[in-house]
Amino acid sequence: MSNAGRLEWTVPGAERVTITVEGPQVTVHAPTATVTISSEPKESVVLNGPPADTFLGNLRPEAKYITTWPGTGFTNDVMSFMNMIYLAILTERVPIMPFFAPSHIALGSSDYIPDIDFGQVFDAPRLAKSLRIPVLEWWQVKDRNSTTVEPLGCWNVWQAVSPNHYEHHPTRGSPERMNLDISWTIAPKWIKVYNDENADDEYHMKFSALMALAFPEQRSHNLGTPSTSPLLGMSLPPNEQLFCLDSMYWTSNLEAHEFEHDYSTAWRFVGKYLHWNPRIEELARVYLRGAFGLAPGAPLPHYIAIHVRRGDFADWCPRTMPVDECFAPLSAYARRVEEVREELQRARGIEVQRVVLTSDETNATWWEGVAAYGWHRIDHSTTVATHSAWHPVLIDAAIQSASIGFVGTDLSTVSLMADLRVKTWQDGEVRSVKWGKLGADDH
Known part of the structure; x- marks a missing residue:
């Protein structure tokens, strides 16, 4: 050649x-x-065969792997998994994707909500093809019905980045559901992005530092004393073949919250290729047609999506401030919608009439205010019964992603991910509404 x-x-x-x-x-x-x-590229053979009784029995001796666990809420776990795949690229390892645990989905619900596979949410084959690397899921490695308990040594980065943490990051029972018995080794403190004494509450760690721990030299120098695993009572150093970390949400190169910056490596090299499972995309179109009053199969017009995060954000408001003064009013979102509409018309000659709003707000009076603006709402009254408790969140996120314009809520990672997807996938126009005090979003 x-x-x-x-x-x-x-x-x-x-x-x-x-x-x-x-x-x-x-x-x-x-x-x-x-x-x-x-x-x-020729497809690599990265497993010995179909899902096995033990994960160790299915890993190829010549290959190396990497995994992490869920536990920070759905969207934050998505970002954590993007970080993990980027670290897989840096370390030339095969990522093994966990399932998503319903840590936020289950809030306030007494019903049992099962986990959902990574591949049921995202198009894993498309991702692997775009990245030109294999992408595995845990169910492909170890049989879901296996009762064999296996010990595994993993890195505990959560305690390394803050002395205020007294154990590894919560993994929402994910290893236990696969009968993995984890022995944790606290990573060295030098993995932190910020090492000054005033940064104990800043949890971000460096990609380059985690990369170094995946190789023999730094691994051997920083083994420390592993914890005792809860089931088998074993103390194991971090596994060399399967590089395992408790969480990767707080990972960056230069500064905290790197996804908010235009140079974000995890987004540019991984996130932009992480598209929704086609089934989720099709459901989003079905629900949009219902909201817009269109016939089944009818083409969808351009639309602007809004995401208003309220709910648990009230915990961030000053206790002396009424919540309605802390949260931005609908008029602030309306102003931003008009900016998006005008910019789409000016820059691309696209006229957008329809606006659809998604939110975690449950107050009926507040939704009456939404209707007064003529904005559409997605009807999820039967979604859980028809599909699952996961689907309202997944369908809303896919609807946000497919919009030509997007207006989100400042500090919401749901809005942040929609912002990135709309800009990257749709070449769309985006805005973010600030909140926290009266007039926070005033120009």
Whole structure:
């Protein structure tokens, strides 16, 4: 191959033939042979076979892997998993994706809410193809019905970044559900982004530091004393083949909350390729048609989506301030919607009439105010019964992602992810509404 996509081939007794490959595959017929040339990477064999009774029995001896656990709420776990996949790229390891645990979904509910597989939420094959690396899920590695308890040594980064943490980050029972018995080793304090004494409440750690721990030199220098696993009573150092961390949400290169910045590596190298499972995308279209009063299968018009985060954000409001003064009024969102609408018209000649609002607010009077603006609302009255308790959140997020314009709530990671998806996938226009005091979003 002399250049990318070009092959020079000499047939005995014939002149040299130069073939340029413009697509992923081309077939060339010669008088005595048929040659197929493909630019697609050969799929790697990264497991010994189908889901096994033990995960160790299914890992290939020549391969190395990486995993982490859920436990920070759905959207934060999505960001944690993006960080983990980016670290997999840096360390040349195969990511093993956990399922999502209903840590936020289950709040206020007495019903049992099961976990949901990564691949039921996101298009894992499309992600692997875009990244050109294998992407596994835990159910592919270890049989869901296996009762074999296996010990595993993992890094505890949560205690390393703050002396106020007295154990590893909560994993919402995820390892236990796969009969994994974890022995934790506290990572070195130098993994922190901020190491000054006043930064004890700043939990961010550096990609480069975690990368170093995945290799023998720094691993051997920082083993420390592992904790005793709860089931088998074993003390194990971090596994060398399966690099395992309790959480990766607070991970960055330079400064905290890197997803908020335009250089975010985890977003640019991973997140932008993490598309919704096609089933979720189709449900989003179905629910949108219902909200807009369109016939089944009708084409969807351009629309602006709003995400208003309220709910638990009230805990961040000063106790002396009424919640309605702390949260931004609907008029602030309306002003931002008009800015988005005007910019879409000015820059792209797109007129947008429809606006759909998603929110965790349950107050009926507040929703009457939404209706007064003529904005649409997604009807989730039967979603849980028809699909699952996960689906209202997933459908709303897919609806936000597919909008041509988006207005979110400042400090909400749900809004942040929608903002990034709309800008990247739709080349859309976005705004964020500030809150926390009266007039916080005033221009």
